[in-house]
Amino acid sequence: MLVPKLVTTLRDYTRAQFGADLAAGVIVGIVALPLAIAFAIASGVTPDRGLWTAIVAGFLISALGGSRVQIGGPTGAFVVIVYGIVQQHGLDGLLIATLMAGAILIAMGLLRLGVAIKFIPHPLIVGFTSGIAVIIFTGQVNDFLGLGMSALPAEFIGRIEAYASHLGSVDPYAAGIAGLALLIILAWPRVSTKVPSPFVALIATTAVASWLQLPVETIGSRFGEIGARLPGIGLPQLSFAQVAALVGPALTIAMLAAVESLLSAVVADGMIGGRHRSNMELVAQGVANIGSALVGGIPATGAIARTATNVKNGGRTPVAGLVHALVLLVITLLAGKLAARIPMATLAAILVVVAYHMSEWRVFRAELRGPKSDVLVLLTTFTLTVLVDLTVAIGAGMVLASFLFVRRMAEETDISPVTAEMSLAGGEDGDDTELATATPKGVQAFRVTGALFFGAAERFRDTLSRVASRPKVLILRLGAVPAIDSTGLRVLAQIAERCAREGTQLMLCELNEQPAREIARAGVIARLGSDGVFDTYDAALKAAKRRLDN
8 A cells, every 4th residue: 555654643643642753753863963974974975965865865754654663864785885886987876876776666666566575585685784784894994093094995805905004004093082982882871871872972072082182084174064054956967878887786776775674664563563564665765765866865765773763762653753854954954064073983983883783793693504505695695795796796696596496496396106095984883994095007196296397397307207117097196286387387298298199198186276277278288188187186096997997
């Protein structure tokens, strides 16, 4: 149902709930402030673009979304892909890719593809999420230690080598500020959970650096002041060549936005006992990304940590998300100049903590104890994310996971000969007695178990082709076949043709709905005739005996 949750929740909205949503929205807005700035800088763009993304996209996601409590904005998952796009295609390329991703997300929602996201394997999600966390972490070493490197190599190995060669130039002031920020973030929750620890670290370290006039790099010294003005609205210059080159990155942004937003919505459902509207959520994410691009922002999606913070502080309707965006707007317009004093080392410390939580190392370790095929998908996706490219990692991970799934399903399909059928019959004393119905000479029967699809069709054909004798009747029991595809139909038709050439009567029995429909549509049932298809094995066996007697 494509109706925003805001419309639903406002029907019975109360003053008490508004108070709770207002308090939660203020707190989430404070939490979002340092993260929006940090994610923007880590993505290779100016901090104001992160703030306007959180404001515009966050407002639209709450206003139009399919979740009661979803909080949207820039997230760590996009840092790697956004940084790569900016480096290769520039800021205009990023805006074009974000617009395209927004359109793709809207199309996914309108086509009711929200449930399709559930088919992405969990090891793949853990693999690329952990890989992104590693890249975010390594990207903060320069600012955390104050190494003074003006440009970082894009490749992971090159970045590590560059850090190793600059370890002698650690700035004790920057490292001290980063260490203080890290200590506050970790220790503050023991003091109070009302005020977010990243915000406390931001205020405290900025005050210390300003008061002591420490020679550390700040947002202002690197990017200049954050202007206290509304952004302009406009489209980037489009060209066919650029659009064609950005199809891949746009698809990656759309897929990441869809996965992360719906995962966040599922987590939120568990916390509040609700149920989100996945297709409406995708439409909202698409509109939000288009809105973000129009004001020069970066990709946005639902943020799990900020959504959880919203729930824990009493937010229960999209009003809390709207308040969060308005709080960010007020802070940006009134205190944007003060944000220029924030040390870069502080933002690096905040992102180090984000990367740690994002890594989900306990989940990663648990996945390593899973089936070998899942471990292979996990490690392949993780390695390609870190060493090659996120787009390549997701594509390769999906192909590998699909291939391994097909192989696993093919192995589950079994074709075994039926020698005797055990059935229950009433005995003389009224008790049920097991009777064995032996397959008569001249009849061969096989039981097929599992889906008869392209992955198992060749095995099915090979098994039946190894039948040494040419029986007068060949019975295929398909009661345990839930589905059949075109390859399975083709093999079945070939078996029917072979039986016809060799004078063998092929009989099918116990057909389920989908196989019966597809086999009939393929003309196999018409070819076999009335003596070729039976509801039960007993009926097929009796018909076989009659044929032998004739």
